[in-house]
Amino acid sequence: MxxxxxxxxxxxxxxxxxxxxxxxxxxxxxxxxxxxxxxxxxxxxxxxLKAKFPVTKANPPVNFNLNIDKKLNTNAVNKKLNSNPSKSHANFLMETLPEDRDIITKKYFQGKDVTHQKLVSNFSLGTVNSKTKTVKVECRDYSYVDGDRIRIYVNEKVVSDNIGLKANYYVYYINLDEGYNRIDFQALNQGFSGPNTAEVSLYDANGNLISSKEWNLATGQTATLGVIHR
The missing domain is CATH 1.20.5 (Single alpha-helices involved in coiled-coils or other helix-helix interfaces)
Known part of the structure; x- marks a missing residue:
């Protein structure tokens, strides 16, 4: 069991x-x-959810040519240039700034050739004496700084050209000849608001102030300072 x-x-x-x-x-x-x-x-x-996009193949033209090896036809270009001569004078000074619109060019002024024209004085700054052979010229725009420009001559030869007058002094040193020396300051323009305004100071080599003058010139006018060195 x-x-x-x-x-x-x-x-x-x-x-x-x-x-x-x-x-x-x-x-x-x-x-x-x-x-x-x-x-x-x-x-x-x-x-x-898979998306299908059509497949396309680009078939560029077989005879496509960029003409990279084709030479420039210089004769045709020169012929085109000669058929359209420039109407401007070859000695014309390009004006790049508004204050240069009435600037005197190197050889032409108001359409006239002034290359050999004798320098004419329009304003006298007086005549002073210097015991030192070297003198220092300082000039600046004593009025509103508006782009006045000048040219400096020593004995009728350009020694500094196209000087822009600022609020601070432009400095230039001059070696004097024995006897009378003529220093001319010519106004190249009248800036934005005429006339051409400047203050000029003359120092001898010892730092003595010989002369201090001001001028108000029209374009092309000249202020003359005489310095006698003995």
Whole structure:
């Protein structure tokens, strides 16, 4: 009797164990099936979102030529230039700034050749004496700084050209000849508001002030200072 009960209990345990194994196996199959179907659905949806673009191919012309090796016809260019000569004078000074509109050119003034014209004085700054051979000239625009320009001559020779007068002094040193020396200051323009206004001071080599003058000049006019060195 005891053996029968033991056998029955042993058989029952084996039966229960077998049911659990099959149940676990079925659950795995169901889970795997769901996963596979879900993956296929995702892939299917992903395929539906793909965009297709048309593929085009560029077909450049076979005979396209930039004529890179073609030489420039210089004869034709020169002929064109010679047929349209410039109407401006070759010695004409280009005006680049408003204050230079009435500037005196190197060889021409108001359309006339003044290359060999004798320098004429329009305004006297007086005559002074200097015991030293070297003197210092200082000049500046004492009025409104409006672009006044001057040229300095020593004994009728240009020593400093196209000087722009500012509020601070322009300095120039001159070596005097024995006897009388003529220093000319020529107005090249009248700036934005005429006339050409300037203050000039003259010092000897020892720093002594010899002369201090002012001028008001029209374009082309000259102020002259005489210096005697003995």
């Amino acid at each position: 005891n053996n029968f009960i033991k056998y029955f209990l042993f058989s029952f345990l084996i039966y229960l164990s077998g049911g659990n194994i099959f149940a676990q196996s079925d659950t795995t199959k169901v889970h795997s099936k769901i996963t596979d179907e879900t993956s296929k659905g995702i892939l299917k949806n992903t395929n539906q």
